[in-house]
Amino acid sequence: MKQQTLAMAADQGAGFETKRKRTRRDEFLDTMNRIVPWSALCALVEPYYPRRGNGRPPIGLERRLQIHFIQHWFNLADLACEEARYDSTSLRRFVGIDLGGEAMPDATTMHKFRHLLEKHKLGEQIFAEMGRVLQASGMKLNSGTIVDATLIGASGSTKNEQKARDPEMRQTKKNGNWHFGMKLHIGVDSRSGLAHSAVVTAANVHDKHAIPQLLHGQEQRVYGDNAYASQKALIHGKAPKARDFTNQRTRRNGVVDEVARRKNRNKSRIRARVEHVFAVVKRLWGFTKVRYRGLAKNANRAFVTLALANVYLCRRHLLAQVRP
Known part of the structure; x- marks a missing residue:
C-alpha cells in the first residue's frame, strides 16, 4: 500500500479542513468516476499508447483519460487545465494526484495525448464505444x-x-x-x-x-x-x-x-x-x-464531448446499476 503523504491527507480531509463542505463539483466528479466505463475506454486507446521503455515511464492511461475528460467537462485549455488541477482539491482527488510524492502532468503532456487521439481518430471511436456500453446497459x-x-x-x-x-x-x-x-x-x-x-x-x-x-x-x-x-x-x-x-x-x-x-x-x-x-x-x-484550427481537431473534441454528454444524460440509470 502506498504511504500517504501530508499533501494527500490534506486533499482527502484526513484531520485537516474539518469544516470543508462537499461541493457540487465533488458530487459530479464522484458520479462520473463511478459510471464512466474506464476499462473499456482504456482498452480502446491502449494499442496506440506509448509503451514503457528505457526512458521516462508514461503516465497511466486511465489517468490520462481522466485529465482529458476534465478538459471537456470544464472547458479548459491545456495550460488552464494544468493550473486548475493545482488549484482544485476536487480535481486532484479525481485523478489521484499526490503532490507530496509525484509531479503534476503538465500542459505539454496533455497536448501530446490530444494529438494522439486526433491522429488515430479515437474521439469518434470513444463516442461509438460509449454508445455500445450504454446499449449494453439497457439504453437501446x-x-x-x-x-x-x-x-x-x-x-x-x-x-x-x-x-x-x-x-x-x-x-x-x-x-x-x-x-x-x-x-x-x-x-x-x-x-x-x-x-x-x-x-x-x-x-x-x-x-x-x-x-x-x-x-x-x-x-x-x-x-x-x-x-x-x-x-x-x-x-x-x-x-x-x-x-x-x-x-x-x-x-x-x-x-x-x-x-x-x-x-x-x-x-x-x-x-x-x-x-x-x-x-x-x-x-x-x-x-x-x-x-x-481545422475541422478534424474540433471534430475529435465534438465526438468526445457527445460521448460524455450521453453518459451525463443517463447518469441516474447508470448509477442504479453500479450501486451495491
Whole structure:
C-alpha cells in the first residue's frame, strides 16, 4: 500500500479542513468516476499508447483519460487545465494526484495525448464505444431519430501567423445574422434522448446534406425542424421504412395552415429532446466556440464531448446499476 503523504491527507480531509463542505463539483466528479466505463475506454486507446521503455515511464492511461475528460467537462485549455488541477482539491482527488510524492502532468503532456487521439481518430471511436456500453446497459436504440444541427463559432480574426482566418471554417447567415465557424449535426434517439450519430461540417453546409449519416437505417420515424422539410428522398435512401415527421411549412401565400401548425407543435414536443443534448454540450460543457484550427481537431473534441454528454444524460440509470 502506498504511504500517504501530508499533501494527500490534506486533499482527502484526513484531520485537516474539518469544516470543508462537499461541493457540487465533488458530487459530479464522484458520479462520473463511478459510471464512466474506464476499462473499456482504456482498452480502446491502449494499442496506440506509448509503451514503457528505457526512458521516462508514461503516465497511466486511465489517468490520462481522466485529465482529458476534465478538459471537456470544464472547458479548459491545456495550460488552464494544468493550473486548475493545482488549484482544485476536487480535481486532484479525481485523478489521484499526490503532490507530496509525484509531479503534476503538465500542459505539454496533455497536448501530446490530444494529438494522439486526433491522429488515430479515437474521439469518434470513444463516442461509438460509449454508445455500445450504454446499449449494453439497457439504453437501446428505438424506432425514431431526431436530426438537428447547431453552429459552433470560430474566431474571425486575422491577427495570427498566417494572417488569415481558418480556411476550413465558413460563414453562414442565421436569423439575419452572419456566423463564422463550423456546424455540428447530430442524430438523437427519439425515446432515450441520447445522441447515436454525429457529423461535423463547415457552417455553410446545409443541414439536409448530413441526413444519411445521421440515421442508423432502422427508423420508423424521422423528426426534424423546417430545415429538413421535403427531404423524403434523402430519408428513404438510408431508412426505407421511415415516415417523414419533420416540421413542414405552415404559411403559404400569406395564409396560415392551422392544421399543419398543430401537427408541427405535436412533433416539436418530441423533437425538443435534441435540445437537451445541445444544452449539455454548449451550456454545461461550454463548447460554443472552437478551440483549434481545422475541422478534424474540433471534430475529435465534438465526438468526445457527445460521448460524455450521453453518459451525463443517463447518469441516474447508470448509477442504479453500479450501486451495491
